[in-house]
Amino acid sequence: MRNLKDLLYKVSLELVIGPTDIDVEQVQFDSRAIRKGDVFIALKGTAVDGHQFIEKAVASGAVAVLLEDLPDYQAEHVTYIQVNKAHKALALIGANYYDNPSKDLKLVGVTGTNGKTTTTSLLYQLFKKLGFKTGLISTVEILIDGKVIPTKHTTPDPVTINSHLAAMRDAGVDYCFMEVSSHGIDQQRITGLHFVGGMFTNLTHDHLDYHKTFAEYRDVKKRFFDMLPSEAFALTNRDDKNGEFMLQNTKARKLGYALKTYTDYRAQIIENQFGGLQLKVNNQELWTKMIGEFNAYNVLAIYGCAIELGLESIEVLEAISQLDGVSGRFQYFTTAAQHITAIVDYAHTPDALKNVLETINAIRTRNEKLITVVGCGGDRDTSKRPVMANIAASLSDLIIFTSDNPRTENPDAILKDMEAGVEAIDFKKTLTVTDRKNAIKTAVQMAQQNDIILIAGKGHETYQEINGVRSDFNDRLIVADLLKQFNK
Ligand SMILES: CC(=O)N[C@H]1[C@@H](OP(=O)(O)OP(=O)(O)OC[C@H]2O[C@@H](n3ccc(=O)[nH]c3=O)[C@H](O)[C@@H]2O)O[C@H](CO)[C@@H](O)[C@@H]1O[C@H](C)C(=O)N[C@@H](C)C(=O)N[C@H](CCC(=O)O)C(=O)O
Ligand SMILES: Nc1ncnc2c1ncn2[C@@H]1O[C@H](COP(=O)(O)OP(=O)(O)OP(=O)(O)O)[C@@H](O)[C@H]1O
Numbered sequence: 001m002r003n004l005k006d007l008l009y010k011v012s013l014e015l016v017i018g019p020t021d022i023d024v025e026q027v028q029f030d031s032r033a034i035r036k037g038d039v040f041i042a043l044k045g046t047a048v049d050g051h052q053f054i055e056k057a058v059a060s061g062a063v064a065v066l067l068e069d070l071p072d073y074q075a076e077h078v079t080y081i082q083v084n085k086a087h088k089a090l091a092l093i094g095a096n097y098y099d100n101p102s103k104d105l106k107l108v109g110v111t112g113t114n115g116k117t118t119t120t121s122l123l124y125q126l127f128k129k130l131g132f133k134t135g136l137i138s139t140v141e142i143l144i145d146g147k148v149i150p151t152k153h154t155t156p157d158p159v160t161i162n163s164h165l166a167a168m169r170d171a172g173v174d175y176c177f178m179e180v181s182s183h184g185i186d187q188q189r190i191t192g193l194h195f196v197g198g199m200f201t202n203l204t205h206d207h208l209d210y211h212k213t214f215a216e217y218r219d220v221k222k223r224f225f226d227m228l229p230s231e232a233f234a235l236t237n238r239d240d241k242n243g244e245f246m247l248q249n250t251k252a253r254k255l256g257y258a259l260k261t262y263t264d265y266r267a268q269i270i271e272n273q274f275g276g277l278q279l280k281v282n283n284q285e286l287w288t289k290m291i292g293e294f295n296a297y298n299v300l301a302i303y304g305c306a307i308e309l310g311l312e313s314i315e316v317l318e319a320i321s322q323l324d325g326v327s328g329r330f331q332y333f334t335t336a337a338q339h340i341t342a343i344v345d346y347a348h349t350p351d352a353l354k355n356v357l358e359t360i361n362a363i364r365t366r367n368e369k370l371i372t373v374v375g376c377g378g379d380r381d382t383s384k385r386p387v388m389a390n391i392a393a394s395l396s397d398l399i400i401f402t403s404d405n406p407r408t409e410n411p412d413a414i415l416k417d418m419e420a421g422v423e424a425i426d427f428k429k430t431l432t433v434t435d436r437k438n439a440i441k442t443a444v445q446m447a448q449q450n451d452i453i454l455i456a457g458k459g460h461e462t463y464q465e466i467n468g469v470r471s472d473f474n475d476r477l478i479v480a481d482l483l484k485q486f487n488k
């Protein structure tokens with residue numbers, strides 16, 4: 001139970017009707033979750049306006065309502081608090097509710113189109129290996145020094161974020177690494193958090209359904225760096241043309257990492273094989289199990305972050321060489337007989353798909369086929385569909401288009417959008433198999449000695465969402481099972 005007045009600390013108020021010196025139970029922004037004694041925050045969302053549900057929230061027992069627009073009818077014994085920006089107020093209230101836990105640990109945020117989960121998960125592993133109590137907030141899971149908590153979002157809502165940070169503080173966590181998505185920045189899910197560092201991986205095509213233009217998407221990402229305090233570091237990829245742009249208005253210490261540009265943290269690829277990467281990082285040797293040029297960026301970024309957080313270079317390099325890959329990111333399975341390799345990867349943007357295919361093409365040595373199984377999500381950016389299909393077709397020997405979370409869309413309509421991106425010359429090597437399990441089965445059946453199968457788009461996911469219904473689905477389990485026939 002918390003005092004409402006304390007929760008409103010730093011929230012800029014327009015009008016208050018009723019007492020604020022009252023006890024409230026929980027902070028809710030969904031009327032369906034309200035219990036007696038809660039405070040309801042009405043948010044104007046992307047689908048509906050939460051103001052519609054004020055009466056319902058009050059009927060369910062809300063003792064206070066925070067809103068932007070006052071209703072004509074106001075219930076007695078309920079406090080109404082009017083603000084200009086309810087999303088911002090929610091974030092501040094969420095932080096106040098848990099006594100601003102982000103100030104009690106060292107929180108680093110990672111933003112960018114691709115590589116956030118990889119970078120944050122590697123940082124989590126690295127800091128744990130070096131003996132620190134560590135936390136992680138990522139697309140795959142939330143980790144509180146080893147304790148796993150399932151998650152649905154990359155960057156959860158601010159009440160959830162602060163509740164996890166509070167649990168981390170209570171567990172004595174020193175460092176927390178979190179993914180900062182563009183939706184998270186735009187919807188103020190990270191407002192009020194105290195970061196000691198911010199990192200930027202790259203910016204390429206994604207989420208143009210939500211942000212409308214690339215410039216708007218870029219500007220939203222930059223807002224994360226604008227909010228960093230002067231004691232924080234801001235470490236950005238200088239080989240990406242937006243790496244410097246992110247830092248234009250930040251107060252934080254500006255730092256860069258790159259493979260192709262001279263900056264603070266530099267790496268050179270000495271070797272890039274299926275076994276891993278050999279790098280020269282600021283003139284020191286580094287070996288890692290991570291594969292491909294894009295992972296050279298991820299590894300260099302975590303090295304820079306660790307040094308900025310005050311760790312010793314030698315022990316960081318040594319610990320990085322022991323880190324394992326990240327679940328569903330270039331995770332591969334090789335058969336004993338026939339030597340067929342299947343790679344499950346979370347590439348769900350044009351750039352990620354291109355990177356993964358180029359990596360496979362660069363490190364494959366034999367005269368084998370590369371078979372790609374890929375789909376595009378429903379109810380998400382439709383403009384990336386033909387682009388991803390074109391990339392898959394031009395960089396593979398055989399392509400099987402299939403479904404990847406059609407959500408509420410017709411799966412075949414999504415596949416038609418993808419097929420439209422394939423050049424006439426590539427058509428003869430493409431197949432469309434709507435059912436994803438059958439698509440994977442087809443790829444395995446077509447594979448011959450030494451062939452490589454890439455199954456892209458779902459990575460760590462354990463479900464497939466069709467017609468709005470989620471059912472169990474796991475690319476890794478399915479392909480591992482199908483490959484058993486070659487191991488007998
Ligand atoms: C488009 C989007 O981002 N939507 C998110 C947003 O919901 P919204 O505010 O738009 O919701 P809305 O349905 O319009 O409802 C408005 C308000 O009315 C309330 N309501 C609604 C119905 C009702 O009966 N009573 C009620 O009170 C809702 O709780 C809400 O507060 O805020 C919610 C709470 O934080 C999120 O759960 C929800 O995520 C949806 C489910 C989603 O799919 N989001 C994805 C796109 C997303 O956020 N992805 C990013 C990036 C992914 C990546 O690239 O890694 C992520 O960070 O996960
Ligand atoms: N630094 C990088 N640059 C480009 N592509 C990358 C990079 N790191 C990983 N990838 C590719 O992008 C895919 C997604 O990686 P990851 O899950 O780390 O990204 P993310 O930013 O967390 O994605 P999301 O926005 O869905 O949370 C990987 O499976 C890989 O194909």
Ligand SMILES: N[C@H](CCC[C@H](N)C(=O)O)C(=O)O
Binds near residue numbers: 405
């Ligand atoms: N966080 C990303 C994940 C996409 C993963 C892909 N499997 C899909 O469902 O489209 C998004 O919501 O756009």
Ligand SMILES: [Mg+2]
Binds near residue numbers: 139154179
């Ligand atoms: Mg992620």
